[in-house]
Amino acid sequence: MKIGILKRLEKIFGDFYLALILIFLYAPILVMVVLSFNSSKSRTRWGGFTWQWYTQLFSSSMIMDAFKNTVIIALLSSIIASIIGTAAAIALNDMKKLPKSMLMGATSIPMLNADIVTGISLMLAFISFGISLGFKTVLVSHITFNIPYVILSVLPKLKKTSRYTYEAALDLGAGPLKAFFAVVFPDIFPGILSGFLLAFTMSLDDFIITHFTKGAGINTLSTLIYSEVRKGIKPSMYALSSIIFLVVLILLLITNFAPNINKVHKNTKIKGMR
Amino acid sequence: MNNFLSKIKSRKILVFPYVFWILGFTVVPLILIVIYGLTDKNGVLTFENITSMGTYEHMKALILSLLLSLISTLICLLLAYPLALILKKRGAGAGRFIVFIFVLPMWMNFLLRTLAWQTLLEKNGIINGILSLFTLPGIAVINTNYAIILGMVYNFLPFMVLPIYNVLVKIDDNVVNAARDLGASRRQTFFHILLPLSIPGIVSGITMVFVPALTTFVISNILGGAKILLIGNVIEQEFTRGSGWHLGAGLSLVMMVFIFISMALIAKYDSQEGRTF
Amino acid sequence: MNKRYVAYAKKAVACVLAFCSTTFLLSGCSLLQKNGQEKEAGSGGKLYVYNWGEYIDDSIVEQFQKETGIEVIYDMFETNEEMYPIISSGAAKYDVVCPSDYMIKKMVDNGLLAEIDFNNVPNIKNIGQQYMDMSKAFDPENKFSVPYNWGTVGIIYNTSKVEGDPDSWNVLWDERYKGNILMQDSVRDAFMVGEKKLGYSLNSTDRAELEAVRDQLIAQKPLVQAYVIDQVRDKMIGGEAALAVIYSGEMLYIQNEIKASGREDQLKYVIPKEGSNLWIDSWVIPKDAPNKANAEKWIDFMCRADIAKKNFEYITYPTPNTAAFELLDKDMRENKAVFPDQEMLKNCEVFQYLGEEADELYNNLWKEVKSN
Numbered sequence: 001m002k003i004g005i006l007k008r009l010e011k012i013f014g015d016f017y018l019a020l021i022l023i024f025l026y027a028p029i030l031v032m033v034v035l036s037f038n039s040s041k042s043r044t045r046w047g048g049f050t051w052q053w054y055t056q057l058f059s060s061s062m063i064m065d066a067f068k069n070t071v072i073i074a075l076l077s078s079i080i081a082s083i084i085g086t087a088a089a090i091a092l093n094d095m096k097k098l099p100k101s102m103l104m105g106a107t108s109i110p111m112l113n114a115d116i117v118t119g120i121s122l123m124l125a126f127i128s129f130g131i132s133l134g135f136k137t138v139l140v141s142h143i144t145f146n147i148p149y150v151i152l153s154v155l156p157k158l159k160k161t162s163r164y165t166y167e168a169a170l171d172l173g174a175g176p177l178k179a180f181f182a183v184v185f186p187d188i189f190p191g192i193l194s195g196f197l198l199a200f201t202m203s204l205d206d207f208i209i210t211h212f213t214k215g216a217g218i219n220t221l222s223t224l225i226y227s228e229v230r231k232g233i234k235p236s237m238y239a240l241s242s243i244i245f246l247v248v249l250i251l252l253l254i255t256n257f258a259p260n261i262n263k264v265h266k267n268t269k270i271k272g273m274r
Numbered sequence: 275m276n277n278f279l280s281k282i283k284s285r286k287i288l289v290f291p292y293v294f295w296i297l298g299f300t301v302v303p304l305i306l307i308v309i310y311g312l313t314d315k316n317g318v319l320t321f322e323n324i325t326s327m328g329t330y331e332h333m334k335a336l337i338l339s340l341l342l343s344l345i346s347t348l349i350c351l352l353l354a355y356p357l358a359l360i361l362k363k364r365g366a367g368a369g370r371f372i373v374f375i376f377v378l379p380m381w382m383n384f385l386l387r388t389l390a391w392q393t394l395l396e397k398n399g400i401i402n403g404i405l406s407l408f409t410l411p412g413i414a415v416i417n418t419n420y421a422i423i424l425g426m427v428y429n430f431l432p433f434m435v436l437p438i439y440n441v442l443v444k445i446d447d448n449v450v451n452a453a454r455d456l457g458a459s460r461r462q463t464f465f466h467i468l469l470p471l472s473i474p475g476i477v478s479g480i481t482m483v484f485v486p487a488l489t490t491f492v493i494s495n496i497l498g499g500a501k502i503l504l505i506g507n508v509i510e511q512e513f514t515r516g517s518g519w520h521l522g523a524g525l526s527l528v529m530m531v532f533i534f535i536s537m538a539l540i541a542k543y544d545s546q547e548g549r550t551f
Numbered sequence: 552m553n554k555r556y557v558a559y560a561k562k563a564v565a566c567v568l569a570f571c572s573t574t575f576l577l578s579g580c581s582l583l584q585k586n587g588q589e590k591e592a593g594s595g596g597k598l599y600v601y602n603w604g605e606y607i608d609d610s611i612v613e614q615f616q617k618e619t620g621i622e623v624i625y626d627m628f629e630t631n632e633e634m635y636p637i638i639s640s641g642a643a644k645y646d647v648v649c650p651s652d653y654m655i656k657k658m659v660d661n662g663l664l665a666e667i668d669f670n671n672v673p674n675i676k677n678i679g680q681q682y683m684d685m686s687k688a689f690d691p692e693n694k695f696s697v698p699y700n701w702g703t704v705g706i707i708y709n710t711s712k713v714e715g716d717p718d719s720w721n722v723l724w725d726e727r728y729k730g731n732i733l734m735q736d737s738v739r740d741a742f743m744v745g746e747k748k749l750g751y752s753l754n755s756t757d758r759a760e761l762e763a764v765r766d767q768l769i770a771q772k773p774l775v776q777a778y779v780i781d782q783v784r785d786k787m788i789g790g791e792a793a794l795a796v797i798y799s800g801e802m803l804y805i806q807n808e809i810k811a812s813g814r815e816d817q818l819k820y821v822i823p824k825e826g827s828n829l830w831i832d833s834w835v836i837p838k839d840a841p842n843k844a845n846a847e848k849w850i851d852f853m854c855r856a857d858i859a860k861k862n863f864e865y866i867t868y869p870t871p872n873t874a875a876f877e878l879l880d881k882d883m884r885e886n887k888a889v890f891p892d893q894e895m896l897k898n899c900e901v902f903q904y905l906g907e908e909a910d911e912l913y914n915n916l917w918k919e920v921k922s923n
Contacts, residue, residue: 014360014363017356017357017360018357018360018372021353021357021431022375024428025376025379025428025431026379027390027394028379028386028387028388028390028391028394028428029379029382029387029390031390031393031394031400032382032386032387032390035390035393040808040811041804041808042784042785042788042789042808043389043393043785043789044393044396044398044785044786044788044789044790044791045788045789045808045811045812047811047812057577058577060609061613062609062625064577067574067577068574071570071571071574075567075571084291084292084295085292087288087289087291087292088288088289088291088292088293090285090288091285091286091287091288091289091292092289094285094286095286095289103289103292103293103296106296106300106301107296108537109296109300109304110300111481111482111485112481112485112533112534112537113485113530113533114485114486114488114489114506114526114529114530114533115486115489116489116491116506116509116510116513116526117307117489117509117526117529117530118303120307120513120522120523120526121303121304121306121307121526122299122303123642124303124306124307124310124519124523125299125302125303125306126642127640127641127642128306132641132642132643132644133642133643134643140299141299143295143299144295144299144300147292147295147296151292193563193564194563197563197567200567201377201380201381204380204381204570205380205381205383205384207383207384207385207492208492212513215642215643217599217624217625217626217643218626219626219627221383222383222384222385224627225383225385225386226385226492226629227604227627227628227629228604228605228627229385229389229496229604229629229782230603230604230605230629230630230782231603231604231605231606231782232605232782232784232785233386233389234605237386238386240577241382241383241386243573243577244381244382244570244573245378245381245382247569247570247572247573248378248381248566248569248570248573249378250569251565251566251568251569252371252374252375252378252565252566252569254565255565256371330922331918331919331922334922335922374566381570396786396789396791397790397791398789398790398791416777417776417777495736499775499776499777499778499779500736500777500778500779500921501772501775501777501778501921503918503921503922507921508918511914511918513636514630514632514633514636518914519636
């Protein structure tokens with residue numbers, strides 16, 4: 001009886017704590033959403049409700065271009081980083097101790113280094129080799145800081161896979177590629193996925209490295225916002241953020257609370273894979 | 275035999291793109307930083323850029339940055355650990371979902387979110403507005419060190435939650451239950467089972483919070499009213515005013531060495547596994 | 552692959568997809584809106600513009616593209632100091648840039664600018680002669696630059712929080728306003744305040760004078776609420792502070808905002824009697840500009856009276872374009888905060904480029920202020 005009460009108290013306390021942290025995390029986002037409906041351009045004065053920033057958003061090619069760049073860079077850089085990183089992790093897993101630890105040391109450099117140092121060092125490298133700054137330099141920089149996240153997510157999963165299954169597949173006549181995709185890949189896929197997701201998030205959120213490696217005429221949302229800070233953020237920026245937020249949140253809720261829809265179908269699929 | 279050879283070859287070859295990549299985009303740029311840091315405007319070798327870390331202004335900025343980032347790392351840890359425990363108790367499905375909820379804010383631009391904190395914290399800001407509704411005294415944290423710490427905790431908390439949660443979910447519930455069955459108190463279970471097992475996650479989290487907090491310049495500018503100079507601000511200013519690249523590189527070098535040493539000290543606990551979703 | 556991971560993978564991929572599809576949906580919408588509007592963009596070549604953030608009416612850029620067929624790639628910087636290394640290192644090539652006075656001098660001195668061919672800029676006649684004369688401080692023969700905006704720096708004060716009408720920089724050292732003062736977060740602007748307060752030139756390079764200014768600024772620091780990196784204007788509108796150093800161009804925006812909230816005359820602007828900074832932002836063309844002819848078309852376009860007027864109404868910074876000035880309402884022309892008369896400007900000076908050594912000195916002293 002007593003334990004039951006304790007359990008319930010613990011649950012209530014847990015809920016309360018979660019709620020507090022969620023308020024803490026989402027308060028600024030709420031502010032952004034509210035400001036996106038503020039008819040006054042000033043963020044300190046409520047001028048009444050308006051939709052105008054949403055309609056203006058669509059005609060602002062600058063914001064839309066920056067948004068497109070942000071997403072394309074995040075997507076491309078995390079996909080490329082996932083491929084290079086997974087390949088590297090597979091090779092690393094097979095390596096002898098010394099070269100492996102050397103490479104792992106190098107891997108942790110971009111993670112441990114301050115963003116500002118990474119950004120500046122990349123900028124110096126691009127400039128001194130005569131590479132003009134632009135879309136490609138930002139992409140390269142993002143891939144650079146994304147690869148370590150993929151490697152560190154994939155390696156632990158690889159360690160748990162047994163190399164014998166792979167060799168067995170080879171012995172049974174599968175080519176190396178086929179053997180890899182049939183046997184190893186399904187096991188490490190969760191690792192690749194979480195690495196990819198982390199890389200995507202990091203790339204979306206990056207400001208400092210992009211700031212130093214971007215060239216003429218290319219902006220991501222972060223750099224565009226930073227250049228607007230002094231003269232005032234365009235409320236359309238808040239409108240854009242609100243839309244993104246809403247879409248992602250809704251999809252997240254749908255996938256979470258409607259898990260049973262294709263359950264049967266999914267199960268057969270899994271069996272088929274095995 | 276043929277199969278065996280091709281396997282060895284193809285697997286080793288897989289690392290080449292990556293080796294090429296780190297050489298080109300991590301090692302070479304770092305060498306350039308070293309070159310810049312050790313020369314002056316005319317390309318003459320000098321240690322002045324390095325030793326200038328010892329000047330009063332730079333030392334003060336470094337110590338203040340250290341202090342603020344240590345405090346925010348600690349706060350993140352204290353907030354994140356109970357959170358991760360609670361999430362673990364919710365079971366895998368719900369836990370993962372909530373983890374997503376924690377990551378979602380990071381997909382909104384961090385400059386916008388930090389600016390929004392300004393609107394919240396200002397003297398006539400939203401929080402003070404709400405407090406005054408209840409005739410409570412207002413808070414005056416904007417443009418102080420406290421606001422910077424808040425900004426750091428806000429921005430980096432997810433980096434602490436994720437790794438700790440990831441190691442905690444891997445701890446088998448049966449281990450905990452066994453300890454309880456064998457008569458360990460809640461406290462004992464925590465200190466002898468959960469905490470030791472979760473140290474790799476904690477260390478990962480500390481790394482992922484401490485480093486960006488130590489080197490930020492945006493948070494101190496936006497929430498600190500630019501009154502407080504952190505080492506990140508110093509370096510950023512050296513680079514953005516054009517003539518200070520050598521000094522900036524020198525200072526970055528010192529900071530880098532500093533971070534590497536402190537990370538090496540705790541690296542033996544670091545599994546690096548936890549840094550995933 | 553166990554079931555948990557399938558569910559997890561689904562969620563993750565769904566989120567990423569959601570994000571990406573939002574992009575393409577939104578850009579699809581914006582394409583629809585634009586369709587037919589600028590079909591010939593790019594037919595006249597390209598133009599890389601590098602300007603201050605939020606310093607132009609976006610519709611003007613679109614109008615330029617439509618009228619000339621030149622595709623504009625528009626980029627922004629936040630400070631002169633941030634812009635300079637980008638141009639000087641050649642890291643990114645721009646065709647037309649809009650720096651401030653002293654920075655233009657620095658760029659001229661370092662041979663970074665191309666002479667403008669004024670045969671291609673007939674609308675230069677719209678720019679008032681007095682502004683061309685002011686420009687001689689940094690461009691002695693008017694060869695490299697065409698004024699875009701100008702203005703002064705002064706004090707904005709909240710009449711409900713400040714007693715009387717301040718007319719001197721000294722009010723920024725008044726203990727009564729502790730924690731209610733906003734300063735500018737840039738070396739030259741901050742030092743200008745101290746220099747003028749002590750009666751020095753704002754182009755002083757004298758170490759003793761500058762150290763005295765530094766001490767003044769350090770003494771002032773406890774009274775300062777923030778060195779504003781973001782908009783002074785929003786903080787003043789929100790009643791966050793009593794006094795602030797501000798660019799005159801922000802005043803019109805502020806006046807409009809407070810008028811809308813029925814607090815007219817609560818915020819006033821003054822150019823202190825000791826004098827202040829008179830600044831000019833001008834269009835220049837970098838030496839290695841890839842599309843110089845288009846850059847001149849751009850400058851000419853910006854000098855057109857109707858464009859300058861439209862732009863003024865959006866960014867509210869005083870225009871040096873006398874033809875556009877004549878098109879404004881009488882009220883606006885007589886708004887002294889925006890267009891001060893010569894008497895008010897008599898002690899004002901334009902910033903000069905002081906050379907690398909003095910630059911270094913200013914920066915180091917500023918660092919001492921900031922870290923104190």
